[in-house]
Amino acid sequence: MCGIFGFIGDRSAAPLLVEGLRRLEYRGYDSTGLVVKNGSLQMYKKVGKVTELSKILPNHIEGDTGIAHTRWATHGSVTDTNAHPHLNRDESIAVVHNGIIENFRSLKERLEARGMPLVSETDSEVLVHMITIGIESGQEPLEAVRQTLNRVTGTWGLCVLFKEHDLIVCARNGSPLIIGQGNGESFVSSDPHALSHHTQNMFILEDGDMAILTRNGIEISKLDGGSSSTSLTVLEDEWGEADMAGYPHYMLKEIHEQPEALRRCISGRLDKANGSARLGGLKLEPVRLRNAPLVRLIGCGTALNACKIGQLAIEILARIPAIAHVSSEFRYNDHVINPNAIHFAVSQSGETADTLSAVKEIQLKGGEVHGIINVVGSTIARLCGQGVYIHSGPEQAVASTKAFTNMVASLLLFAIRIGRTRSFSRERGRKIIESFEEIPKLMESYLSNPGPIDEAVELVKNAKSVMYLGRGLSAPVASEGALKMLELAYIPCLAYPAGEMKHGPIALLEEGSPVVVIAPNDKHREKTIASMHECKARGAKIIVIHEEGDIISDEADVAISIPSCDSLLSPLLSVLPTQLIAYRTALALGCDVDRPRNLAKSVTVE
Numbered sequence: 100m101c102g103i104f105g106f107i108g109d110r111s112a113a114p115l116l117v118e119g120l121r122r123l124e125y126r127g128y129d130s131t132g133l134v135v136k137n138g139s140l141q142m143y144k145k146v147g148k149v150t151e152l153s154k155i156l157p158n159h160i161e162g163d164t165g166i167a168h169t170r171w172a173t174h175g176s177v178t179d180t181n182a183h184p185h186l187n188r189d190e191s192i193a194v195v196h197n198g199i200i201e202n203f204r205s206l207k208e209r210l211e212a213r214g215m216p217l218v219s220e221t222d223s224e225v226l227v228h229m230i231t232i233g234i235e236s237g238q239e240p241l242e243a244v245r246q247t248l249n250r251v252t253g254t255w256g257l258c259v260l261f262k263e264h265d266l267i268v269c270a271r272n273g274s275p276l277i278i279g280q281g282n283g284e285s286f287v288s289s290d291p292h293a294l295s296h297h298t299q300n301m302f303i304l305e306d307g308d309m310a311i312l313t314r315n316g317i318e319i320s321k322l323d324g325g326s327s328s329t330s331l332t333v334l335e336d337e338w339g340e341a342d343m344a345g346y347p348h349y350m351l352k353e354i355h356e357q358p359e360a361l362r363r364c365i366s367g368r369l370d371k372a373n374g375s376a377r378l379g380g381l382k383l384e385p386v387r388l389r390n391a392p393l394v395r396l397i398g399c400g401t402a403l404n405a406c407k408i409g410q411l412a413i414e415i416l417a418r419i420p421a422i423a424h425v426s427s428e429f430r431y432n433d434h435v436i437n438p439n440a441i442h443f444a445v446s447q448s449g450e451t452a453d454t455l456s457a458v459k460e461i462q463l464k465g466g467e468v469h470g471i472i473n474v475v476g477s478t479i480a481r482l483c484g485q486g487v488y489i490h491s492g493p494e495q496a497v498a499s500t501k502a503f504t505n506m507v508a509s510l511l512l513f514a515i516r517i518g519r520t521r522s523f524s525r526e527r528g529r530k531i532i533e534s535f536e537e538i539p540k541l542m543e544s545y546l547s548n549p550g551p552i553d554e555a556v557e558l559v560k561n562a563k564s565v566m567y568l569g570r571g572l573s574a575p576v577a578s579e580g581a582l583k584m585l586e587l588a589y590i591p592c593l594a595y596p597a598g599e600m601k602h603g604p605i606a607l608l609e610e611g612s613p614v615v616v617i618a619p620n621d622k623h624r625e626k627t628i629a630s631m632h633e634c635k636a637r638g639a640k641i642i643v644i645h646e647e648g649d650i651i652s653d654e655a656d657v658a659i660s661i662p663s664c665d666s667l668l669s670p671l672l673s674v675l676p677t678q679l680i681a682y683r684t685a686l687a688l689g690c691d692v693d694r695p696r697n698l699a700k701s702v703t704v705e
């Protein structure tokens with residue numbers, strides 16, 4: 100969603116700001132803008148991609164300080180005027196803002212009554228005029244921003260630039276903001292990806308933090324005037340440069356990064372001797388694991404599909420109830436929270452507002468939440484304070500791939516761990532752990548020879564809809580395959596546990612309807628074959644994802660073979676062809692694979 104980038108130093112700011120905006124592009128946005136300080140504040144904004152903004156920029160913009168923004172419209176339509184930054188009336192102060200100002204209507208009325216001209220439909224614009232009132236009454240920049248924010252309700256990641264002051268003021272409440280400390284220069288961004296090639300030294304602001312950035316350093320304080328405990332974080336290597344590495348799209352690159360990402364995720368966590376897993380970050384003692392009455396797993400989209408696999412694996416291995424919840428529903432369904440239950444918030448970005456609200460709800464009701472998160476230092480990771488980092492590295496394509504496999508891997512590791520504190524045997528644990536170690540290699544082997552993906556694409560690309568079926572652990576894989584296809588290729592998709600198909604969805608099938616069946620060689624195989632027959636009898640074309648050597652391939656129109664592994668781990672392999680089918684179908688239909696329409700990488704509104 101919205102993104103922020105800012106710079107103060109001795110280099111020309113404009114190229115750095117444009118580059119920063121490009122690195123934020125993957126998040127999804129509809130307009131962009133920047134302002135550079137050089138005696139005056141020079142502002143440029145434009146609806147559309149960063150390339151559209153670049154077209155209206157002069158060849159050279161003098162100035163070594165500036166702030167920039169990518170907007171994903173919430174308040175007010177997608178127009179140049181509504182794009183950020185917003186300037187005050189004498190063009191001496193500029194703001195960029197992520198988040199929502201809830202009381203902006205009443206603030207706007209008061210500003211208008213004072214003769215302040217508001218030119219945009221946005222909630223954010225009130226901030227620049229309120230700060231102006233403070234400055235005009237003699238307040239220093241930090242104080243003017245502080246007083247303004249004390250009158251505001253809502254959320255903010257905010258940067259303010261002043262024509263008369265050599266600094267940038269930043270503030271955070273509910274919308275991430277990260278300060279990068281360089282050599283004689285400072286950066287700010289809502290996203291560590293945009294900073295990581297400039298510096299690894301970062302201050303991840305906490306809610307309630309404010310900061311002053313100058314070229315010589317960073318001062319952090321609290322909104323209430325107190326001192327902040329936010330300290331320097333050195334970003335891990337895996338969060339370094341995330342370029343395309345020769346791939347045509349981030350999504351394809353990230354699909355192919357899965358073996359390496361999985362190696363990072365499981366590294367040091369496989370306990371072969373005990374047939375168990377080491378997840379030190381969870382800080383859950385064996386006795387706590389053994390006595391837990393319930394495990395709740397919470398996520399959205401791809402993370403939710405991973406949670407559903409986790410739910411099944413935990414019940415299978417640990418024999419305790421587990422349940423996967425849709426984050427956006429959680430807060431409103433007034434669930435009973437048992438303080439002894441184990442709760443997981445699963446999220447790639449660690450910033451998803453729906454999941455964040457579920458975490459707060461559980462904590463409010465006395466429960467503890469553990470994060471299963473990719474982005475280190477993200478809001479959910481810090482709010483949970485304990486959990487498992489999945490170590491996928493930066494995921495730039497809007498469609499999640501390598502985060503899915505590592506979320507599933509982390510949840511499977513947890514299922515093994517909690518299972519081993521209960522009745523799950525060491526012997527069976529050892530077998531799974533040995534098989535786990537092989538999965539990255541098996542992924543590589545599949546990705547080097549992915550099978551007849553293009554034949555599958557031919558069957559689905561002009562279809563009215565695509566049905567995805569699977570049973571057991573493969574049912575959530577079917578959901579994940581369907582999610583990838585619909586978000587990338589805009590083809591309506593249905594995903595069902597295969598046995599449920601005959602209770603309604605079968606009515607959709609007609610001559611040529613494509614059905615993707617996830618059918619590893621597990622205990623569900625025979626029943627899945629029966630479902631395939633039911634589909635074929637209605638004229639459906641079957642694309643089956645099966646284990647190598649399985650004669651189930653004879654039943655299908657297109658058969659895509661994956662390597663065999665322990666059936667508990669099969670989702671880590673069976674999801675790969677579904678990612679490739681979605682990717683290549685989107686390409687065949689001319690869709691923007693990395694930045695599908697209407698979607699944002701990190702969904703920070705409820």
Ligand code: M6R
Nearest residue numbers: 400401402446447448451498499
């Ligand atoms: O960052 P999160 O994992 O919390 O994001 C959750 C969903 O928004 C995300 O998985 C979304 O469904 C992806 N676009 C799926 O590819």
